[in-house]
Amino acid sequence: MKEKKHIDQLFKERLKNFEATPSPKVWDYIQAKIKAEEKNRKVIPLWIKLGGVAALLALMLTVGNSIFGPTNNTPAITEEKTDVNSQNSETNTINIENDIKKVEVVSEDKNLIEDANENSSYKNEDIKKNSKNSETEIAYENDAKNTSDKNESNSENIIKSPEKQTSNVNEAVAENKVKNNNSDLPSNTKNTDDESLIIKENAIPVPNNKEAVVENEVIDEKKFDVPTTTLETDKKETEVAVTEETNKRSIFDAIDETNEEEAIVAINNKPDNRWGITPYVGPVYYNSLSEGSSIDPSFSDNPKSGDLNITYGVHVSYNLNNRLSVRSGLSNVNLSYSTTGIELGNGPVSAALKSIDYRKKDNVVITVDKGHLNNQIQEGEFGTITPKSTSGEPSLNQKISYYEIPLELKYALLNKKFGVNLIGGFSTLFLGENEIIVAAGGFNETLGEANNLSTLSFTTNIGFGLNYSFSKKLMFNIEPMFKYQLNPYTDSSVDFKPYYIGVYTGLSFKF
């Protein structure tokens, strides 16, 4: 039976809703493509994450380096190590307080150093090849020492071909954080033992590490002239590199293993007593990272020495969580340093140093570089300078007092009865009194105030803290901190880059 239909209708009826099956290869193709895209998609956020972790760790490293460089405060991850730590830290804080010229820590533990010497020289041979590779090598070696059950995954991660220094180690960390669930405490103890030996021996003068930290915020070894009598040789420099690299590992281990411990032992995450008030006092040592002079460019090459002074104040802190707290406060910090290699004379103000506001307006004590006057009256464009005889070596002392308001973050690496923290942050400095004094033998005169000091300046701060909790409410802290001043002078041509190191000792009251 034939039926006449509109052509549209015919097609509609038959083709509108039919289903057809494609061949299997279609789905295979789709699947393959999707998987490829997935992989690409995942890599990018992963790298962003790793980048973020890297940035955070780099920050903590710069903090940690200043800690782990001169001291042997290898993170005592396990509690068994805490007593060793506190003993060491005591030694170390004393060292920091002392004039950095003396490398006293070396003499403290002669035995350990001898052992460590062996260790580090052995390491040095391997390392001298290539500093980049050495990092991985050391990391590998360190890991190899550990018992296998924990750290097989570690070694694997670290042996991965290092394209970038930081990214490699960070990968390891990232992987560690994910994979490591078994902490074999005794083996860790062993590990830290070895590292601490090396670190102890490498008690390099603090400024080395700190400067590197400040200049780059990246672990870097730089040379600069700090008046120190160290056992400085090339070997030491390499060892700094070694130390720094091993430090990296140890810090990662520390962070990593403390994380593990938290996972294993369910710790109550909400800290009570979030607020704390800490009055503190401590010695401060002042110096500059660069050669110049803040008083006059002609004194750039003169011998200068930083003095030890005092700082006191109060911190107010708030615990953000179990490990991280933020703090501010107010303190007074007194800084001074002296310049020698000068001669004194008398003359008009116009011939005197330009950076000083003189108290007397007519005849003032003129300070010039040694050899300028030669015990003769100098007729200059500014006036006549008559040499002044003094009974002793004259020195020019600058004293500055600042009121400091810090803003810092404190991260607890170890949070038990003994605590170890990393501290970093900024301070705002308000200029208080300042004066420049000339002294020679019995003679002593205040020339006036420096006129090139900024009223408002800032510092970047890093350091670490050790504390002992007497109770939940009372804690004793000792915190060596390095603070680098950012804009101390109104005159940008001044080539003086001051910093100060203080050891802040205080008692925290928690409430």
Added chain:
Amino acid sequence: MTLEELILNCKKNDLKAQEELYKKFSGTLFSICLKYSRNYHEAEDNLQDAFITILKSIAQFKGKGSFEGWMKRITVNTVLQKYRKQRVFNLSNEEQIEEEAEIEIEDTNIPLDFLLKIVQELPDRYRLVFTMYVLDGHPHKEISEEMKISVGTSKSNLARARKILQTKIENYNRENDSQ
């Protein structure tokens, strides 16, 4: 899984869900491809591309409207886009013809395969208009916007398509009649 669950899991890039979605809808989507494409092989290519696009953009499906409709639109667009790139739609200087009065045809149980084949054999521009208008019910206005042609051209193309199909069917009928 319900369709909602399927969609949700596909958004999470769950491979199993994706496969199930494919199994569920590939038949429908493939048939669309067949109607729009020149041949079976090209239809498969278009289905691949369309489904990948669907999986990639599934996150953007906010639940507004029919999911199946959404997928179908993507499929059709995939084909159209391909033809645009091939410049199938470039203006031709064809003379526009008038739509004829209803074309009627004898339905002698013509097999589906044949009907599909002759649609595929149509020149691209005619096929697309025919399929969109007749099989998918799009008005000429929409078709003209999609293909960047005038409504007049769309109507003309439809008329031409019908003519060709009519001829072919009549030939077919004639051939089969004689048997």
